[in-house]
Amino acid sequence: MELMEKLAILGEAARYDASCASSGSTRQGKKGSLGSTVACGVCHSWSADGRCVSLLKILLSNACIYNCAYCANRCGSNVPRATFTPDEVAKLTTEFYRRNYIEGLFLSSGVVKSPDYTMELMIEALTLLRGSYGFNGYVHVKVIPGASQELIQKLGLLADRVSVNIELPTSQSLMLLAPDKKRDAILTPMGEIQKLKEANQEERRLFKSAPLFAPSGQSTQMIVGATPDSDAQILRLSSSLYEKYQMKRVYFSAYVPVGRHPTLPPPDVQAPLLREHRLYQADWLMRFYKFKVEEIVEQGENLDEDLDPKASWALRHLSFFPVEVNQADLALLLRVPGIGPISAKRIVAARRTRQLEHSDLKRLGVVLKRANFFITCKGRYAGAVPLGSPFLRAHLVDRTGPSPQYTLPDFATPAALPAFIEG
Ligand code: SF4
Numbered sequence: 001m002e003l004m005e006k007l008a009i010l011g012e013a014a015r016y017d018a019s020c021a022s023s024g025s026t027r028q029g030k031k032g033s034l035g036s037t038v039a040c041g042v043c044h045s046w047s048a049d050g051r052c053v054s055l056l057k058i059l060l061s062n063a064c065i066y067n068c069a070y071c072a073n074r075c076g077s078n079v080p081r082a083t084f085t086p087d088e089v090a091k092l093t094t095e096f097y098r099r100n101y102i103e104g105l106f107l108s109s110g111v112v113k114s115p116d117y118t119m120e121l122m123i124e125a126l127t128l129l130r131g132s133y134g135f136n137g138y139v140h141v142k143v144i145p146g147a148s149q150e151l152i153q154k155l156g157l158l159a160d161r162v163s164v165n166i167e168l169p170t171s172q173s174l175m176l177l178a179p180d181k182k183r184d185a186i187l188t189p190m191g192e193i194q195k196l197k198e199a200n201q202e203e204r205r206l207f208k209s210a211p212l213f214a215p216s217g218q219s220t221q222m223i224v225g226a227t228p229d230s231d232a233q234i235l236r237l238s239s240s241l242y243e244k245y246q247m248k249r250v251y252f253s254a255y256v257p258v259g260r261h262p263t264l265p266p267p268d269v270q271a272p273l274l275r276e277h278r279l280y281q282a283d284w285l286m287r288f289y290k291f292k293v294e295e296i297v298e299q300g301e302n303l304d305e306d307l308d309p310k311a312s313w314a315l316r317h318l319s320f321f322p323v324e325v326n327q328a329d330l331a332l333l334l335r336v337p338g339i340g341p342i343s344a345k346r347i348v349a350a351r352r353t354r355q356l357e358h359s360d361l362k363r364l365g366v367v368l369k370r371a372n373f374f375i376t377c378k379g380r381y382a383g384a385v386p387l388g389s390p391f392l393r394a395h396l397v398d399r400t401g402p403s404p405q406y407t408l409p410d411f412a413t414p415a416a417l418p419a420f421i422e423g
Contacts, residue, residue, distance in 0.1 A: 001082060007092065009082040013062040013073050014108055033136040055106040055140065056096050060084050060122055064110025068167070068178040069261035070226045073110050077258075083112060086125035094133045104138030104160075105129070111180075115146035119155060126158035140216070146185040149192050153213070156196060161216035161248070164189045166241070169234045173227040176263060190245045193218045197246075217248040224279060225272040226255035226264055230301035235282055239293040242286070252279045274399065278303045285309055288341050289334045311337045311396045314374055318388060321374040322381055326355050337396065338371030358382060370396065 061083035062073040072079055084092075089107065096102045107125065112118045122141060129135045140161040143152055156162050164186055168174045171183045193214065200213035220241060222234060238250040254276040257267045282303060285291035289310070296309050304312045314321065314337050323332055325347055333344040343365035350356060350364060358377040362368055373383035373392060385391045 003088060003092070006082040006084055006088070007058070009080050010059045010062060010084060011057065013059045013079070013110075014057045014106070033134040054102060055104045055138070056093055056102040057106040058084070058089070058092070058108075060086075060089060060107060060109035060118070060125065061112045062110045063112055065113065066111050066178070066180040068181065069264060070167075070177055070223055070255060070258070072258040084125075086121055086128055089125035090128040090133050090135070093129055094135055097135065097137060104140070105135075106140045108142035109144065111144060115144040115185075116148055116151060118144045119147040119151040123151065123154050123158065126155070130158055138216075143189050143193070145181055145189060147189065149189075149196075152189055152192055153196055156193065156214040157211050159214055161219060162193055162214045163219040163221070164193070165221045166237070166250075167221070167223055168227055169222060169229040169237050170227070173229055177226065177261060190218065190220070190241070194245045218245065219247055219249040219251060221251040221253055223255050224252045224276050231275070231279060231282070231303045232297035232301045234279060235286070235293050235297055238283060239286055250283060252276045252283075274305055275303070278305060278309060282309045285313075290331065306397045306399060307393070308337070308398060310335075311370065311398075315393060315396070321387055322376045322383075323374060324376050324379070325361065326351055326378060336371055336374045338367035338369070338374070340365065 059073070061081075062079065063081045063083050064071075064073050064075055067074045067076050071077075089105075093102070093105045097104075107122060109118050109122060112121065122144075126139060126141065129139070138161075139159045140163065141155060141159040143155060143162050143164045145164060152162070166186055167178060167181065174181060174183055196213050197217065200210070203210040204212070222237070224234065234252070241247045241250055254271040254273045255265065256271045257265050257269055260267075282291075282296045285296055286293060291310075291313070295313060297303070299312065299316060303309055307315070314335065317335075320332070320335060323336055325333070328336075330344055330348055333339050333347060334341065339347070346364040347356065347361075347366075350360065356364075356377060358380065361371070361375075361377065368382075372381075373385070373387060373395065375381075381387075383392075384395060
């Protein structure tokens with residue numbers, strides 16, 4: 001099969017994986033090698049559905065032996081199959097990089113023959129990429145659940161970020177839809193990655209030249225909407241993954257109906273993109289606003305789709321408001337809809353020298369159309385309706401989520417393939 005054909009198949013096959021953001025590494029460029037991960041070295045570009053498209057995002061193979069019901073690449077589905085050779089992965093990445101199409105590589109794979117066999121192919125690809133092709137840029141690679149610890153270690157020494165997809169929020173859902181995947185085969189590698197990372201940090205304290213193990217840490221992905229699992233279940237699991245395995249990110253991927261199973265949503269159901277968006281907002285509240293998961297889901301099992309979770313919390317706790325911006329501490333400022341971590345810090349810094357005027361707030365980054373309902377500035381309230389008004393909710397409703405269109409990065413479409421492949 002031509003390389004161009006493989007790329008079209010394996011670029012398409014990778015589109016459903018959301019977990020490919022590329023932050024966290026700070027490796028400088030070095031003489032004789034290609035690429036770096038510093039500052040703007042990896043540019044972030046997002047497709048309309050929120051997927052990062054700055055990486056070459058491919059599967060090594062979609063010839064999977066597993067039969068996860070929610071997956072387009074399951075062995076029972078009728079899609080064209082392809083497998084890259086390790087050298088093809090390395091060559092594609094460097095050629096795309098040289099042409100400025102991408103800043104790095106996101107490599108995943110279906111299970112070819114066995115988890116260990118697949119991992120060996122991936123390790124070979126990355127060894128070639130880093131060694132023979134001298135690629136020093138960002139690489140995010142998926143660990144295949146069930147792979148041995150030795151192979152996980154090898155892979156982590158070649159990649160910037162590693163991830164194991166948790167896939168579904170509960171063991172029951174996993175058993176029902178992905179019977180080949182056991183919860184333990186997913187959680188055990190996460191624990192191993194965490195231990196290897198800690199051991200690596202210790203080693204580097206003693207020996208500065210020790211190679212880095214997955215310097216950008218690990219992440220995971222959960223599919224949303226393929227099963228009846230609630231937002232509360234998803235967020236509680238996310239919270240415990242952050243805590244237990246020091247996850248850098250938990251990604252949510254709105255289920256796009258591709259599978260046929262009595263418990264899966266029918267094929268004509270839209271991917272729940274607004275729900276995915278609300279889960280990301282809740283995730284930010286946990287990571288950057290010091291919200292506890294129970295505060296976010298205290299109103300019920302599912303998030304209110306009409307309101308962002310912070311506005312929803314504020315409406316349930318009106319007794320905390322209005323907050324006087326000239327006096328409130330950082331933690332309280334962070335609870336105000338329309339004030340984020342940056343604007344909260346700016347407010348605290350600016351008021352050290354003088355009392356803030358309402359006209360200062362926009363310049364400090366406050367989104368006044370939301371914040372005005374929950375603050376006073378020098379005792380003055382500027383909300384369009386009083387805080388306790390029954391119309392307040394209507395002013396905060398926001399159903400603009402991401403666009404429902406799923407788009408492939410241009411470089412994954414045959415029409416945009418570069419001349420070197422055709423030649
Ligand atoms: S292991 Fe499951 S989710 Fe992964 S490619 Fe195979 S069928 Fe799809």
